[in-house]
Amino acid sequence: MLTGLTLTEARAGLEARKFSARELAQAHLDAIGRLNKQLNAYITVLPEQDVLAAADAADARYTKGEARLMDGLPVGVKDLFCTKGVKTTAASKMLANFVPPYESSVTARLLDAGSVFLGKTNLDEFAMGSANITSAFGSVLNPWKRQGDDAALVPGGSSGGSAAAVAAGLALAATGTDTGGSIRQPAAFCGIVGLKPTYGRCSRWGTIAFASSLDQAGPMTRSVADAGLMLEAMAGFDEKDSTSSNRPVPEFSKAVGKSVKGLRVGIPAEYRAPGMPEEIAKMWEQGIAWLREAGCEVVDVSLPHTKYGLATYYIIAPAECSSNLARYDGIRFGERKDAASLDGIYERTRAEGFGPEVRNRILMGTYVLSAGYYDAYYLKAQKVRTLIKRDFVQAFEQVDVLLTPTAPSAAFAHGENMDDPVQMYLNDIFTVPASMAGVPALSVPVGLDSKGLPLGLQIIGRHFDEETVLSVGGALEAAAGFAHKPTLHAEAGV
Amino acid sequence: MSLDLATTRRIAKLARIGLEDAELETVRQKLDGILGWVDQLSEVDVEGVPPMVGTETEALRQRDDVVTDGNCRDAILSCAPEKSGPFYTVPKVVE
Numbered sequence: 001m002l003t004g005l006t007l008t009e010a011r012a013g014l015e016a017r018k019f020s021a022r023e024l025a026q027a028h029l030d031a032i033g034r035l036n037k038q039l040n041a042y043i044t045v046l047p048e049q050d051v052l053a054a055a056d057a058a059d060a061r062y063t064k065g066e067a068r069l070m071d072g073l074p075v076g077v078k079d080l081f082c083t084k085g086v087k088t089t090a091a092s093k094m095l096a097n098f099v100p101p102y103e104s105s106v107t108a109r110l111l112d113a114g115s116v117f118l119g120k121t122n123l124d125e126f127a128m129g130s131a132n133i134t135s136a137f138g139s140v141l142n143p144w145k146r147q148g149d150d151a152a153l154v155p156g157g158s159s160g161g162s163a164a165a166v167a168a169g170l171a172l173a174a175t176g177t178d179t180g181g182s183i184r185q186p187a188a189f190c191g192i193v194g195l196k197p198t199y200g201r202c203s204r205w206g207t208i209a210f211a212s213s214l215d216q217a218g219p220m221t222r223s224v225a226d227a228g229l230m231l232e233a234m235a236g237f238d239e240k241d242s243t244s245s246n247r248p249v250p251e252f253s254k255a256v257g258k259s260v261k262g263l264r265v266g267i268p269a270e271y272r273a274p275g276m277p278e279e280i281a282k283m284w285e286q287g288i289a290w291l292r293e294a295g296c297e298v299v300d301v302s303l304p305h306t307k308y309g310l311a312t313y314y315i316i317a318p319a320e321c322s323s324n325l326a327r328y329d330g331i332r333f334g335e336r337k338d339a340a341s342l343d344g345i346y347e348r349t350r351a352e353g354f355g356p357e358v359r360n361r362i363l364m365g366t367y368v369l370s371a372g373y374y375d376a377y378y379l380k381a382q383k384v385r386t387l388i389k390r391d392f393v394q395a396f397e398q399v400d401v402l403l404t405p406t407a408p409s410a411a412f413a414h415g416e417n418m419d420d421p422v423q424m425y426l427n428d429i430f431t432v433p434a435s436m437a438g439v440p441a442l443s444v445p446v447g448l449d450s451k452g453l454p455l456g457l458q459i460i461g462r463h464f465d466e467e468t469v470l471s472v473g474g475a476l477e478a479a480a481g482f483a484h485k486p487t488l489h490a491e492a493g494v
Numbered sequence: 495m496s497l498d499l500a501t502t503r504r505i506a507k508l509a510r511i512g513l514e515d516a517e518l519e520t521v522r523q524k525l526d527g528i529l530g531w532v533d534q535l536s537e538v539d540v541e542g543v544p545p546m547v548g549t550e551t552e553a554l555r556q557r558d559d560v561v562t563d564g565n566c567r568d569a570i571l572s573c574a575p576e577k578s579g580p581f582y583t584v585p586k587v588v589e
Contacts, residue, residue: 101570244552314532322509336575380535
């Protein structure tokens with residue numbers, strides 16, 4: 001069925017004119033109509049006539065033999081990317097009615113490549129969260145269920161709507177953003193592929209900012225080859241982002257299928273966290289065995305500052321968030337709560353417009369940047385960050401990639417891990433260090449746990465070496481042969 | 495060090511987030527817990543280590559000093575929650 005294809009399969013089907021882009025788009029709109037009420041994966045679904053018009057334009061290009069990289073492929077867009085004329089909320093009350101008059105650079109590239117946007121996917125408010133429970137527009141439901149248990153599970157976060165949509169057949173692929181794990185962790189929880197590229201690979205312009213030295217856009221897809229294809233469309237130099245890289249964009253999709261024989265795969269000792277569930281440890285061992293069989297050389301390495309990654313992150317990310325979110329003042333855009341004084345407007349607008357998690361992070365960031373605490377917290381964290389990055393640079397002198405689990409558990413239920421913020425932050429323990437260092441990292445679904453929930457492994461590579469990450473990811477994918485489908489799926493029971 | 499209510503109030507003021515007293519105490523407790531947890535960084539020796547600014551993968555570049563954007567006043571103002579003609583509006587700040 002059309003909603004179960006990979007981007008690569010759909011592209012080939014469109015090229016061969018086995019089906020039209022209009023049929024493909026309509027199949028997805030129908031699936032969204034059936035399942036989105038339950039999953040809440042989309043905050044905004046684009047008007048049918050607009051989606052079909054974009055699909056028709058793609059069909060016309062196929063007929064003329066002028067089809068582009070992503071032509072006619074229906075995708076979801078995380079509601080953190082500004083889309084011209086289409087409401088962009090960041091899942092916050094603050095931006096409940098914000099309609100940007102401009103298009104983000106990443107979505108502009110995807111549109112230029114012919115992609116058909118289906119809608120804007122749900123997320124944690126301002127991308128702050130690991131369970132997609134902080135959205136002002138309601139939580140997202142993970143389409144997977146534990147065997148024999150109907151408990152509602154979280155899809156991970158913050159790109160939980162994107163992950164749920166791709167897993168359940170409500171989009172062939174979706175964009176995500178990753179600050180400390182927000183692409184990789186939900187990808188693992190929903191049994192799909194998620195790639196956080198090297199910092200600087202995709203432009204941040206027009207993506208609503210959370211922590212500017214960490215935020216990076218990337219693809220969430222059903223195969224590793226798809227992640228390469230979509231990254232190729234999203235990446236590239238943008239003079240509007242001062243941190244955008246002007247290195248050439250390789251043909252990432254061709255990296256998959258390349259031999260990994262002789263590549264050196266590092267296993268960082270410090271990721272063997274105490275209390276790691278048996279099943280996660282076993283899956284990791286299995287991944288190591290698969291890569292060995294594929295001809296890789298497995299090498300033990302050490303990243304000694306790994307254990308400080310999370311604490312460093314929870315100083316630096318809130319500090320940057322407090323600066324970035326200062327712009328929501330009730331004057332220039334977004335919601336406004338009236339008061340007699342200008343300060344009163346700021347204070348009421350920000351108290352009522354932001355949810356509790358966002359408020360706490362702004363306050364935390366304000367504290368660590370404030371006079372008297374800056375050196376002890378913020379400057380200290382920036383120095384520890386240097387050590388974390390050095391760990392990676394030194395490890396990559398010995399090995400080509402690192403292999404680790406993506407998350408310390410499978411998807412958990414609504415209500416679990418929710419009282420203690422530190423407990424929630426631990427979800428990102430394996431993903432945060434790569435974000436701190438700015439290196440690319442990919443999550444690949446490799447199997448199910450004993451309750452039938454997907455588990456992912458993470459491949460981390462050198463700066464700007466997404467190609468090797470994708471090659472190794474492709475080898476892992478081929479060995480794992482993950483073909484399981486979630487309980488809630490567009491093709492189930494139709 | 496533990497976070498007191500007066501400091502929490504000052505931080506909320508700096509961040510321009512208007513919190514009621516009851517909310518301030520809840521926030522104080524949450525932040526205090528997180529600060530206690532991040533205090534583990536005090537055991538890391540950073541003597542002589544430079545701070546990492548950004549991810550240092552690209553050098554900052556300068557662009558030509560020319561206008562590249564503009565003439566979009568109405569588009570920008572279209573986002574304002576309240577406006578008057580071509581202006582944003584705020585309460586009177588000068589007596």
